[in-house]
Amino acid sequence: MSYRPSVDNVTKAGSNDKEGLYEFIVKLADGTECRVFYHRFPEWRLTNISRLQKTPCPVCRKDFICKCMDSFAGDIGRQVEDGQWIDKALAE
């Protein structure tokens, strides 16, 4: 069965407001956490995603760096948008 990420929470980890660069930690329902970078100009756009190596990768089970989350960037980005997670994370 293929992996289906489910965004559970998003928190802001850093930003450069002037440049429009933002870093968020996205927590998935299975406990996986990802570092996600966004550029907000001209519109919010996910530019990079990588898994925090706190837990093994839910896809390949490696506990070191892998590229699996790259293939879920679109799905995760859509969930972040649908759930208005960026607005919530920036409001904190």
Ligand SMILES: [Zn+2]
């Ligand atoms: Zn992996």
